[in-house]
Amino acid sequence: MRLCQRLLLTGICARSAIFSEGRPVQISNAKSSSCRLNFFRFISVAKTAAKLKVDVKVINVRRSSTKYAETLSSTLAYLLKWGTATLLVTTFVSLTVVWWELWSLKRNMSSVTADLASGSLNKADIANMTALPLHPWRAFFNNDNSTLNNNDFGVWFPWLQSKSQDPFTLLDLCRSKNPAIRKLGVRALAAKTAWDDYQYRYVAQAADVQTLIGLSRSRGSDSRFFLPPPSLVQTHTPVSEELASMLLLLDQQEPHGDGADRKVKKGSPMLHSRTALLAHQHLHHKHRPTDDKIHFWGFDGSSLDVASVDAQLPEEQLLLQFLTAVGAMCQAPDQASLFLRGNGLAVLQRITEQYENTETFTAVASVLGNLALHASTHKSIVSTGWLGTLKSWAEGQNSKLAVMAARALINMDRDWSPEVLDSGVFILYPLHRSRKTVHADMVFVHGLLGGGVKTWRQQDAAYHSAGPNAGRTDCWPKDWLAKDCPHVRIISVHYDTALSTWSASDTVSKEKCTLLGRSQELLEKLYHAGVGKRPIIWVGHSMGGLLIKQMLELCEGDVQYGPLREQTCGLLLYAVPHRGLSLAAITSQVHYLLFPSTEVQELRADSPHLKRLHEHFKQFVENDGIPCMSFGEQLKTNLRKTLPKILLVPPQSSDPGVGEFSALPLNHVNICKPDSRDSNLYQQTLSFVHRCIFFSYVHRLRRSVAGTLD
Numbered sequence: 001m002r003l004c005q006r007l008l009l010t011g012i013c014a015r016s017a018i019f020s021e022g023r024p025v026q027i028s029n030a031k032s033s034s035c036r037l038n039f040f041r042f043i044s045v046a047k048t049a050a051k052l053k054v055d056v057k058v059i060n061v062r063r064s065s066t067k068y069a070e071t072l073s074s075t076l077a078y079l080l081k082w083g084t085a086t087l088l089v090t091t092f093v094s095l096t097v098v099w100w101e102l103w104s105l106k107r108n109m110s111s112v113t114a115d116l117a118s119g120s121l122n123k124a125d126i127a128n129m130t131a132l133p134l135h136p137w138r139a140f141f142n143n144d145n146s147t148l149n150n151n152d153f154g155v156w157f158p159w160l161q162s163k164s165q166d167p168f169t170l171l172d173l174c175r176s177k178n179p180a181i182r183k184l185g186v187r188a189l190a191a192k193t194a195w196d197d198y199q200y201r202y203v204a205q206a207a208d209v210q211t212l213i214g215l216s217r218s219r220g221s222d223s224r225f226f227l228p229p230p231s232l233v234q235t236h237t238p239v240s241e242e243l244a245s246m247l248l249l250l251d252q253q254e255p256h257g258d259g260a261d262r263k264v265k266k267g268s269p270m271l272h273s274r275t276a277l278l279a280h281q282h283l284h285h286k287h288r289p290t291d292d293k294i295h296f297w298g299f300d301g302s303s304l305d306v307a308s309v310d311a312q313l314p315e316e317q318l319l320l321q322f323l324t325a326v327g328a329m330c331q332a333p334d335q336a337s338l339f340l341r342g343n344g345l346a347v348l349q350r351i352t353e354q355y356e357n358t359e360t361f362t363a364v365a366s367v368l369g370n371l372a373l374h375a376s377t378h379k380s381i382v383s384t385g386w387l388g389t390l391k392s393w394a395e396g397q398n399s400k401l402a403v404m405a406a407r408a409l410i411n412m413d414r415d416w417s418p419e420v421l422d423s424g425v426f427i428l429y430p431l432h433r434s435r436k437t438v439h440a441d442m443v444f445v446h447g448l449l450g451g452g453v454k455t456w457r458q459q460d461a462a463y464h465s466a467g468p469n470a471g472r473t474d475c476w477p478k479d480w481l482a483k484d485c486p487h488v489r490i491i492s493v494h495y496d497t498a499l500s501t502w503s504a505s506d507t508v509s510k511e512k513c514t515l516l517g518r519s520q521e522l523l524e525k526l527y528h529a530g531v532g533k534r535p536i537i538w539v540g541h542s543m544g545g546l547l548i549k550q551m552l553e554l555c556e557g558d559v560q561y562g563p564l565r566e567q568t569c570g571l572l573l574y575a576v577p578h579r580g581l582s583l584a585a586i587t588s589q590v591h592y593l594l595f596p597s598t599e600v601q602e603l604r605a606d607s608p609h610l611k612r613l614h615e616h617f618k619q620f621v622e623n624d625g626i627p628c629m630s631f632g633e634q635l636k637t638n639l640r641k642t643l644p645k646i647l648l649v650p651p652q653s654s655d656p657g658v659g660e661f662s663a664l665p666l667n668h669v670n671i672c673k674p675d676s677r678d679s680n681l682y683q684q685t686l687s688f689v690h691r692c693i694f695f696s697y698v699h700r701l702r703r704s705v706a707g708t709l710d
Helices: 002-010 039-052 063-110 113-118 123-130 136-141 167-174 179-190 197-206 209-216 239-253 274-284 315-329 333-341 344-354 358-371 375-383 386-394 399-412 460-465 476-484 515-528 543-555 562-566 583-587 598-602 608-624 680-709
Strands: 025-028 056-059 295-297 303-305 425-429 440-445 488-493 536-541 568-574 628-633 660-664
Touching: 167 179, 167 197, 167 209, 179 209, 209 375, 209 386, 209 399, 239 274, 239 315, 239 333, 239 344, 274 315, 315 333, 315 344, 315 358, 333 344, 333 358, 333 375, 344 358, 358 375, 358 386, 358 399, 375 386, 375 399, 386 399, 399 425, 399 476, 425 476, 425 515, 440 476, 440 543, 440 680, 476 488, 476 680, 488 515, 515 543, 515 562, 536 543, 536 680, 543 562, 543 568, 543 608, 562 568, 568 680, 628 680, 660 680
Parallel strands: 025 056, 440 488, 440 536, 536 568, 568 628, 628 660
Antiparallel strands: 295 303, 425 488
8 A cells, every 4th residue: 555655646656556566567548638647657657666676567558559568668667777877887987087087187287386387397307297107997998908108198088178277188188199189189278378377388398299380380379388499609600601501511412413424623612503602602702712613513414614603692692592592402301301410400590580581581481391391300390499480470461471481380280181282382271270171272373483472462553552451462362262262272382483594593404494394393292282182273374374284184194193183173264375475575575585494485376385285175174064264464564664565465365265254454464463352353253263162062962973873
């Protein structure tokens, strides 16, 4: 009777119920609504029956499913009997583990707080702090059960630990073997902007190289995470002479080809570049005997007596030339190692301290970017305090310096992406670590005498007339297009060009100056940058459009570079001379007519190579249905003040005969430079980019459907 009262008090009992300990409990379900058992009442009955250790049988509960109801009742009774206890035990164990972990971290942190505040830590102390002992329960889950590795930190509840304000806990996340957890730890550290100074100092000293590199690439991270550059020993040697000595040291280690073809006077230096010659004269012109001759070796193997070459250039001009040559040599691993062994990083620091201008900073960032191509140099770059400097440059207002510094940081951030940016390849957006999904790549290729940043600037007149807060920019893809297309990765390439062989670079061979040679080199660099893994929108100005066409032709049927052609989803061309430059544009340059550069010779009107290249391009666009938009110039361009204006690329040459074509009242220089975000040129460009992204979605959908049907 007492058992029956318990059920009546809970409001669960039906009209007829017989309860007896040790016997089945039968509950009949009548038709009246007051006697029906709903789901919650059924659970209460099962729970009560489990406590009283009796069986529950449901009679007449939907007569067609009596067997199902019996099975369900027994299952619920079992779960309620054992599930609650299991849940309580699991919760207790988990909370105990979390408490023990947090208590251990707090104990280790409290022992070093005083030393951190006083700054009395040495390398041995930092090593002891970072080597936390593993708990026994961590060793159980360790992949290597044979030994306990103090540097193998197990991480429990990483998302919960990332909310901690303890730098010790966050560094534990950054040392995880799981890449996702490491990125979570770096992201949590970068979000800390209200710590005390000693906490930032601890992270700056105790964090590993990859963590510090990740912090330097995280937007908004505090500058106190990075140690300042060390103080340099005072020297009386001019920095230009130090750099010249470094250049000559690297020049002697570079291969010069077969020595049998290069016979020179014994004891005379053999230099393979004009810049190395200038460095030699800069060091020895005061003490060189008059009969001592310097031999300069050209790319054709000929030797020139250049003892009388004038090297009396301004020191800043010499520094820029020396830095450019050193950066080119440091692309080779052996040269980069030699540069570090010769204290080259200290020389670069001395240069930035003595010459505080944007051009010098950009040249130094270029050298660091080439050094960062080799993983063996990353530790040296970080330990000498360059991360804070590069981060400040990457977040500055000057676009050329920003993308150059960002390239160096990207090349070091192998934990985020294994892709590298070779010399001449820059990412305009995103410059920092970003969690946004990238739907497509946009590749910008400039033209003759252009640049990877300066070609894509705002029109000069509009830039100077607009105020600093009026939305002006020195690189519209980086500032405007990045905001309007946040899910697109924007890449720009740079290559040296010249109108005459007199002004051609001595570091580029004649074969590499051709369309074919440059295209092969750019393809390799773009492949290393990860281009081809997602849809591509090609953007070219003038000669850059011809290089794009040549690259697409080279990709046809190629196993390695084929994806760059297959992933093409749009072509945007600004004043591209599909049929060559006008004859007047070339003949008017009298002083270039005798010695035109390789680039100029290939751009002559009615060139057979350009005709064949254009036919292949038209066939590719028409057969694959690639969206193509072209812009042509209507105004003449003033190349030099002393020469009349000429129409460089007439509409007959800039109209490819396929896709959309628009002729605008702009000259050849401004055809790719919109004056504002509301201009017709930029709005047409933006609309075309959006259509290309939509086209890539449709194209991928077609391929996926075709693959499913197959």
